[in-house]
Amino acid sequence: MKILDCTLRDGGYYTNWDFDDKIVDAYIRAMNLLPIDYLELGYRNLPSVEYMGKFGYSPVSILKKIREHCTKKLDVMLNEKNTRPEHLPILLDPIVGLVDMIRIAIDPKNFDRAVVLAKTIKEMGFEIGFNTMYMSKWKEYDSFLDKLGVLDGVVDLFCMVDSFGGVMPEDVREITRTVKSRTSCPIGFHGHNNLQMGLINTLVAIDEECDFVDATILGMGRGAGNLNMELLLTTLNKRGLNVDFNILGDVVETFKPLYEKYQWGTNLPYMISGANSIPQKEVMDWVGNRTYSFNSIVRALDNKKNRVADNAHYPIWQAPVANRVLIVGGGASVIEHSSAIKEFLQKNVDVTVVFATARHALLLNSITNSKEYCLVGSEAKRLKAQLNADKFTGICVLPPYPRTMGTEVPEYADKVTYELPEINFTKSYLDSCTTTALKCAIEHKATEIYVVGYDGYRGEVLSEKEANLFNENRTLFDDFKAATNLRLVSFVPTVYNSLSIESIYQYL
Secondary structure (H helix, E strand, O other), X not given: OEEEEOHHHHXXXXXXXOOOHHHHHHHHHHHHHOOOOEEEEEEOOOOOOOOOOHHHHOOHHXXXXXXXXXXXXXXXXXXXXXXXXXXXXXXXXXXXXXXXXXXXXXXXXXXXXXXXXXXXXXXXOOEEEEEEOOHHHHHHOOOOHXXXXXXXXXXXXXXXXXXXXXXXXXXXXXXXXXXXXXOOOOEEEEXXXXXXXXXXXXXXXXHOOOOEEEEEHHHOOOOOOEOEHHHHHHHHHHOOOOOOHHHHHHHHHHHHHHHHHHOOOOOHHHHHHHHOOOOHHHHHHHHOOOOOOHXXXXXXXXXXXXXXXXXXXOOEOOOOOOOEEEEEOOOOHHHHOHHHHHHHHHHOOOOEEEXXXXXXXXXXXXXXOOEEEEOOOOHXXXXXXXXXXXXXXXXXXEOOOOOOOOOOOOHHHHHHEEEOOOOOOOOOOOOOHHHHHHHHHHHOOOOEEEEEOOXXXXXXXOOHHHXXXXXXXXXXXXXXXXXXXXXXXXXXXXOOOOOEEOOHHHHO
């Protein structure tokens, strides 16, 4: 039985396949001294419009350096979905002699196409591995398992990939026996840890005499991550495998700063996605999105599990004409100038107030102006925390149906909640609070639109989330002005150049 470490390849989903040279050097030194047989370094890819770091392309210079210092067998991965035989001279000719195996990531529906690709790669002198994905859904693929006999003499590893992290030990046992009955090529198992079954599933695969098993340092890998290599080696040490725990401890320490930064591992959204075979990429995007609350992600996954576009539908909003609208954002300036904002609204009761976020709903609750609350992401929960049923007046407005993250509305607002018919002034950030608020102004046919609470970040070093929010709002303001030819007037200081500034105090 051989052990394959794929930390740099699978862990690259968190780092965009960029790893510091010092980390890579320490990793290679440790792998040379640990009972690990293959190292999967990354991908070989054709040029892409998306950024991928060095192990997303595994350039020749990188592979040469590692080959010079590494005593273990090396492999890189190809994605079958975007690789054809005519691409192989570009992708693989330069690395002949630098890596031992080419593993191909395969959707079972493209199995026949992958076999053609494998035969061409085999002729180039490489070992061939099939990383066959979506193990928990294999029974949905007609006759896929019946074709495995064609692998004999061509493929050196047929790896069963629990892409969703949802298989159970009995599934591993049953599927392994089925695969073994249909092909004589070596069998492997690659587990994900959504349901924390990575270790037991891998041990079952070993007991069923699988020839390869995969793991990664600290479990670093896409979504909920993989089986921890240190856990696997510790367990196998009890079965007699010789492990130098000082070396193992050193490489674990090397990767700890990355873990502290990216915090991979399972949580409730990944558990639900694993149990219901929902793709990890989507969940990773949701978990990393500042707008989406934990509950909204769970709700979206529940909708997917139930195969519904959204869990609720509300009447299309028929907005009354309102010539003047004030949009309230979440910035601290609302607190600083709250007395002036309330005085302005008391003097101008015709101004409709649109809360892009409910952060300041309680602060401005005493006003008698028409109030509208945009419910996106975690805003329903925020509104409930700010206002109880007795204090709530106004209506709630949702983005158009269906909503990516499903729908949550406070119980007390259910009868006064509406959804927008469409969003057409922008193609960006369609599920943003600001997008919804600006669209409310358009629906009102407003000619004067004021904003407060869109302060920006003056003279600060921005975090990634702050920078993303700033760019989001700037894009939306620019798109709004281009689509409507209307000014957006900030009543308080702002660093957004798209906003005109007029002090609220001149209106008092």
